[in-house]
Amino acid sequence: MTHTLTEQILGGDAGEYVDRRVDRAYVHDGTGFLTLESFREMGVSPGIDPTRISVLFDHICPANTGLTADLQRELRLYARTAGMNFSDCGSGICHQIMSEGIILPGEVVVGADSHSCTGGAFGAFATGVGATDMAAIWASGETWFRVPETIGIRLEGHLSGAAEAKDLALAVVSRLGMEGATYCALEYYGDGAYTVDMEGRLCITNMGVETGAKNAIFYPDSVCRDYLAGYGHQITVRTRQDCTYKQEVQIDLDDIVPLVTVPHRVDSARPVSDLAGILVDQVLLGTCTNGRYDDLRRFASIVRGKHVKVRTIVVPASQDILLRATQDGIIADLIASGCMVMTPGCGPCLGTHSGVLGEGEVCLSTANRNFKNRMGVGGSIYLGSPSTAATTALAGCITDPEVSHV
Amino acid sequence: MYKGEAVCLGADIDTDLVIAGRYLRTKDRSVWASHVFLDLDPALAGRLSGSVIVAGRNFGCGSSREQAPVALKEAGVVAVISPLFARIFFRNAINVGLPVLEAEIRSCHDGDQIEIDLDNGQINVDGVVYLFTPLSPRMRDILHAGGLVAYWRGKA
Numbered sequence: 001m002t003h004t005l006t007e008q009i010l011g012g013d014a015g016e017y018v019d020r021r022v023d024r025a026y027v028h029d030g031t032g033f034l035t036l037e038s039f040r041e042m043g044v045s046p047g048i049d050p051t052r053i054s055v056l057f058d059h060i061c062p063a064n065t066g067l068t069a070d071l072q073r074e075l076r077l078y079a080r081t082a083g084m085n086f087s088d089c090g091s092g093i094c095h096q097i098m099s100e101g102i103i104l105p106g107e108v109v110v111g112a113d114s115h116s117c118t119g120g121a122f123g124a125f126a127t128g129v130g131a132t133d134m135a136a137i138w139a140s141g142e143t144w145f146r147v148p149e150t151i152g153i154r155l156e157g158h159l160s161g162a163a164e165a166k167d168l169a170l171a172v173v174s175r176l177g178m179e180g181a182t183y184c185a186l187e188y189y190g191d192g193a194y195t196v197d198m199e200g201r202l203c204i205t206n207m208g209v210e211t212g213a214k215n216a217i218f219y220p221d222s223v224c225r226d227y228l229a230g231y232g233h234q235i236t237v238r239t240r241q242d243c244t245y246k247q248e249v250q251i252d253l254d255d256i257v258p259l260v261t262v263p264h265r266v267d268s269a270r271p272v273s274d275l276a277g278i279l280v281d282q283v284l285l286g287t288c289t290n291g292r293y294d295d296l297r298r299f300a301s302i303v304r305g306k307h308v309k310v311r312t313i314v315v316p317a318s319q320d321i322l323l324r325a326t327q328d329g330i331i332a333d334l335i336a337s338g339c340m341v342m343t344p345g346c347g348p349c350l351g352t353h354s355g356v357l358g359e360g361e362v363c364l365s366t367a368n369r370n371f372k373n374r375m376g377v378g379g380s381i382y383l384g385s386p387s388t389a390a391t392t393a394l395a396g397c398i399t400d401p402e403v404s405h406v
Numbered sequence: 407m408y409k410g411e412a413v414c415l416g417a418d419i420d421t422d423l424v425i426a427g428r429y430l431r432t433k434d435r436s437v438w439a440s441h442v443f444l445d446l447d448p449a450l451a452g453r454l455s456g457s458v459i460v461a462g463r464n465f466g467c468g469s470s471r472e473q474a475p476v477a478l479k480e481a482g483v484v485a486v487i488s489p490l491f492a493r494i495f496f497r498n499a500i501n502v503g504l505p506v507l508e509a510e511i512r513s514c515h516d517g518d519q520i521e522i523d524l525d526n527g528q529i530n531v532d533g534v535v536y537l538f539t540p541l542s543p544r545m546r547d548i549l550h551a552g553g554l555v556a557y558w559r560g561k562a
């Protein structure tokens with residue numbers, strides 16, 4: 001029996017422990033200084049080509065306090081001196097930058113952040129590790145893994161109407177549950193997978209970890225090939241062979257409707273139509289889930305020429321996205337509609353700066369987590385797609401993009 | 407070869423039961439060692455020196471605190487055996503140098519003599535031999551060195 005894509009990349013059977021060379025390793029400003037601390041404690045010099053390591057500042061950017069600035073200064077200096085790839089405040093979210101022509105199919109990628117599973121959209125094995133693990137990877141360029149069992153998610157049909165990749169991502173998390181895929185790989189395949197573009201796939205793999213999965217992965221097909229060709233890479237397309245899954249889930253994309261996940265669990269998606277009318281205080285468009293170019297474009301196409309009713313924060317996931325959206329007039333449309341456009345990065349996603357919620361406030365966010373108090377103590381988060389965020393921003397209450405879009 | 411006396415525990419022991427959050431404010435590891443499993447059984451901490459914990463499924467679930475395996479090691483636990491470990495606990499345990507072995511021990515009594523042969527993937531419980539999923543060479547090296555930081559320090 002042939003192996004699943006994750007088993008092929010890790011070179012082992014499910015349940016086995018393997019030692020593997022890491023192709024790319026990355027940290028952000030939140031986990032990077034902990035990694036540096038552990039690394040210094042080990043007392044060794046990097047045993048990995050520093051160009052395989054990226055240090056990307058995104059979590060608190062630009063720095064909000066003197067302490068943050070000091071920690072960032074130290075890591076910045078270290079990364080530059082060591083010859084690592086360094087990406088400073090304002091460049092964008094680590095997972096997005098790694099997706100702009102850095103991560104390639106078949107690679108073993110580790111990031112010191114739970115959403116490092118995002119890179120699986122390119123047919124790489126991408127997963128999150130802790131700071132001590134990362135320090136050891138800096139020291140040797142290798143680490144050990146337990147080869148995960150794979151859950152196969154077969155997609156059929158096409159997304160239709162106002163439904164988007166985000167709605168599918170929310171549907172999968174609710175279907176599997178927050179612990180339903182613990183330790184497993186999620187492998188997306190089938191004719192429906194082919195119809196989802198790279199930005200959509202990145203949104204889907206990004207949310208893989210919300211089911212407890214170790215990684216989420218798509219086969220690198222012609223859609224992936226064309227996307228990476230735009231960054232100057234030639235890749236070999238890989239097709240699925242028959243393989244055994246621990247569990248199989250079948251989803252018809254035509255059945256997916258716009259969904260919203262209610263506070264404070266990520267596996268609580270309901271049709272937006274069931275929740276229409278719930279008042280919100282803030283809308284957030286952005287994060288490593290939905291701050292991409294097409295997300296901004298769809299949002300802008302809905303709010304263009306109208307005015308938002310509640311404070312609406314737009315955070316492009318990278319500088320490249322911000323630049324393209326500026327050149328195409330999308331940013332001007334957003335500003336004219338009353339949105340705040342902020343520095344590329346995580347923005348208010350983790351509740352430390354730039355859009356923290358007050359006690360009792362409600363936010364409709366395009367992020368991946370709605371845990372209690374995440375964006376501020378006493379705040380509640382509903383998760384939805386960029387289109388749902390747009391119709392909600394215009395109405396000031398949760399609004400189905402399906403109804404208002406037609 | 408790792409040796410110890412069995413201490414048998416049930417399934418779903420989470421990291422809060424291993425070391426309660428209220429003891430984490432200190433960095434004094436002896437405080438963690440003396441409060442291990444306090445909310446499960448206050449008498450346990452005194453019996454852990456030189457022990458091998460034989461637990462049910464899902465050992466180490468819950469919060470990802472790295473102090474949990476450190477506290478066990480500090481209390482003198484030689485190794486933990488469970489049919490299934492929570493993922494982050496498992497990784498943290500290897501990194502702090504606490505052997506964790508995936509095996510289903512069918513019959514275990516407190517005080518049984520346990521011997522673990524890490525390199526050959528065997529556990530001997532009072533004469534009965536069980537196999538566990540073998541650890542990779544790097545994992546064994548890390549454990550033999552006493553943890554990830556010690557492993558790399560030894561190379562510095």
Ligand code: SF4
Pocket residue numbers: 058059093095113115287288289345346349350367368
């Ligand atoms: S955008 Fe949010 S979820 Fe993504 S990396 Fe930043 S803080 Fe984490």
